Amino acid sequence: MDWEPLLHLVRSKLEQDSAKSCTDSRRLFHGRGHCYPGFDRVCVDSYHPALLVTLFDRYEDEDGLVTQLWTLAEPFGYRGLAVQRRYEQRAPIVWEAGAPVEELFARRGNLRFPLTFDRQNVGFFLDIEPGRRWLEQQVQAKAGQVENLKLLNLFAFTCAFSVVARAAGELEVLNIDLNKGVLKRGQINHQLNQLSTKGIRYLARDALREFKRYDRSGPFQLGVVDPPTRQKGAFDVETNYAKLLEKLPACLANEADLLLVLNSPAHTEADFREMIAAADSGYEVIERLPQNPDFPDSDPNAALKMLHVRFRRSS
Numbered sequence: 298m299d300w301e302p303l304l305h306l307v308r309s310k311l312e313q314d315s316a317k318s319c320t321d322s323r324r325l326f327h328g329r330g331h332c333y334p335g336f337d338r339v340c341v342d343s344y345h346p347a348l349l350v351t352l353f354d355r356y357e358d359e360d361g362l363v364t365q366l367w368t369l370a371e372p373f374g375y376r377g378l379a380v381q382r383r384y385e386q387r388a389p390i391v392w393e394a395g396a397p398v399e400e401l402f403a404r405r406g407n408l409r410f411p412l413t414f415d416r417q418n419v420g421f422f423l424d425i426e427p428g429r430r431w432l433e434q435q436v437q438a439k440a441g442q443v444e445n446l447k448l449l450n451l452f453a454f455t456c457a458f459s460v461v462a463r464a465a466g467e468l469e470v471l472n473i474d475l476n477k478g479v480l481k482r483g484q485i486n487h488q489l490n491q492l493s494t495k496g497i498r499y500l501a502r503d504a505l506r507e508f509k510r511y512d513r514s515g516p517f518q519l520g521v522v523d524p525p526t527r528q529k530g531a532f533d534v535e536t537n538y539a540k541l542l543e544k545l546p547a548c549l550a551n552e553a554d555l556l557l558v559l560n561s562p563a564h565t566e567a568d569f570r571e572m573i574a575a576a577d578s579g580y581e582v583i584e585r586l587p588q589n590p591d592f593p594d595s596d597p598n599a600a601l602k603m604l605h606v607r608f609r610r611s612s
Contacts (some may be wrong), residue, residue: 324341420454566598
């Protein structure tokens with residue numbers, strides 16, 4: 298198999314980052330957006346000094362891809378290359394070139410997020426970086442200007458949004474996720490980055506079904522809602538997202554800025570906007586955030602949808 302189109306793009310990005318002395322984590326090749334025929338089922342991510350190749354289907358000459366990528370990456374200071382084969386049971390991640398990197402981090406400027414290569418989700422999502430930048434800007438604009446600034450972070454996972462928010466300014470954050478394990482990792486993320494944990498809370502709750510167990514922690518002037526498309530027995534965007542959006546105003550300030558995220562290729566942007574409009578008349582979609590340029594997609598409706606929504610309570 299001729300891997301050169303993929304290698305060409307990876308080489309270009311590595312050279313670009315090297316020229317800027319940048320080691321921020323990023324996607325070096327995104328085949329899942331169907332912009333590169335023949336490579337739709339392969340992605341390459343940089344978590345310097347580790348490289349992660351994800352294969353969603355079996356490819357001819359996978360060993361050749363590993364060898365050529367490693368030849369390309371090693372001169373740029375990479376120490377190990379791992380491969381995750383999603384088409385195999387349990388989707389194992391195996392180090393196949395160089396040496397295993399013991400301390401793995403996603404890097405974002407001065408912030409670091411510990412990763413784990415022993416499960417399918419490594420602990421940090423690269424595609425939602427425009428959302429993190431949006432939140433950073435919101436906190437910088439509101440901190441010190443808005444009294445008792447509070448952020449509600451629903452489906453918090455390892456709390457990257459919370460870390461970015463706290464690094465950007467003074468505020469309180471309530472992180473909600475069903476999984477106690479990822480919330481514990483969220484606490485570690487704050488501590489590792491030497492951020493004050495004052496006012497940062499972590500609650501293992503069902504964002505929808507246990508709404509009444511956290512709604513009085515507001516009012517929140519900022520919110521992030523980034524649910525899984527489908528979490529068995531817990532949340533399904535098809536049936537649950539609209540219900541959550543209907544409940545949400547009860548814990549919001551009279552004016553609030555929200556980042557609402559939908560990662561379902563089956564739902565268009567128009568579908569998402571209609572769902573939001575129907576949930577409460579106080580919601581106004583301000584804009585769709587631009588896609589992360591490292592995640593090109595031939596169909597914008599199938600791509601990750603990140604909407605800045607302003608809530609105003611009607612008098």
